[in-house]
Amino acid sequence: MNKSDPADKVILAVDGLNKHQALSLLEECPKIKWIKIGLELFSKEGPEVIRIFKDMNKKIFLDLKFHDIPNTMRNACYEISRLGVNIISLHAMSGSKALKVSKQATIEGAENANVEHPLVVGVTVLTSLSKEEFRDDLNISSSIEENVIRFARISYEAGLDGCVCSAWEAEKLRLAFGDKFQLITPGIRMGNDTKDDQSRVMNPYDALSRGSSRIVIGRSITKSPNPNEVFEEICKQIS
Numbered sequence: 378m379n380k381s382d383p384a385d386k387v388i389l390a391v392d393g394l395n396k397h398q399a400l401s402l403l404e405e406c407p408k409i410k411w412i413k414i415g416l417e418l419f420s421k422e423g424p425e426v427i428r429i430f431k432d433m434n435k436k437i438f439l440d441l442k443f444h445d446i447p448n449t450m451r452n453a454c455y456e457i458s459r460l461g462v463n464i465i466s467l468h469a470m471s472g473s474k475a476l477k478v479s480k481q482a483t484i485e486g487a488e489n490a491n492v493e494h495p496l497v498v499g500v501t502v503l504t505s506l507s508k509e510e511f512r513d514d515l516n517i518s519s520s521i522e523e524n525v526i527r528f529a530r531i532s533y534e535a536g537l538d539g540c541v542c543s544a545w546e547a548e549k550l551r552l553a554f555g556d557k558f559q560l561i562t563p564g565i566r567m568g569n570d571t572k573d574d575q576s577r578v579m580n581p582y583d584a585l586s587r588g589s590s591r592i593v594i595g596r597s598i599t600k601s602p603n604p605n606e607v608f609e610e611i612c613k614q615i616s
Contacts, residue, residue: 390595469499499532551588
């Protein structure tokens with residue numbers, strides 16, 4: 378596992394908060410470097426919330442999971458990249474054509490706005506899905522792991538910078554795609570946490586040991602009466 382700054386490996390998901398609650402939390406936890414803005418917060422607060430966090434010198438994973446026809450995804454990625462975010466997510470199930478044109482659009486949008494290119498990651502299989510739901514609800518006979526590897530390969534061959542996967546698949550993906558391919562892993566829980574709406578979960582140390590580049594963790598911190606203490610404990614555990 379990489380021994381660099383542990384705080385750089387933790388992305389705080391603030392989707393259950395409004396911008397005022399998120400700002401208050403970040404003031405209480407000043408060492409947090411990464412923020413994940415998902416559909417919930419983005420829908421509630423709009424693009425302005427990105428500027429607010431950027432003004433606090435936070436790095437931003439904009440996790441909107443675009444999944445549409447190639448032209449729509451290309452145009453959306455062009456506009457989003459102009460906002461100066463650091464990572465954006467696309468559903469790999471959109472297909473290689475959509476992923477390729479979306480990645481190119483982020484480069485064009487960022488260059489035209491004179492901001493750094495965002496990393497683009499492909500969402501493989503949502504960590505909320507159990508193997509039973511995957512088989513019965515989606516009517517897919519092959520395993521979750523097989524499909525995660527398949528969608529990760531589609532993302533890799535389309536020129537994306539990494540993928541979103543559970544920590545349970547990270548070790549095989551790291552071996553398959555090398556050290557530069559970013560593996561962003563949600564579904565992270567501390568020892569006494571409940572799973573909530575996640576199915577494939579793992580603790581922070583084990584996730585990074587298996588090859589995750591960065592972990593996404595939310596309620597373990599945001600719902601704690603002592604969020605900074607939890608964040609510091611996570612950093613201590615993974616350092």
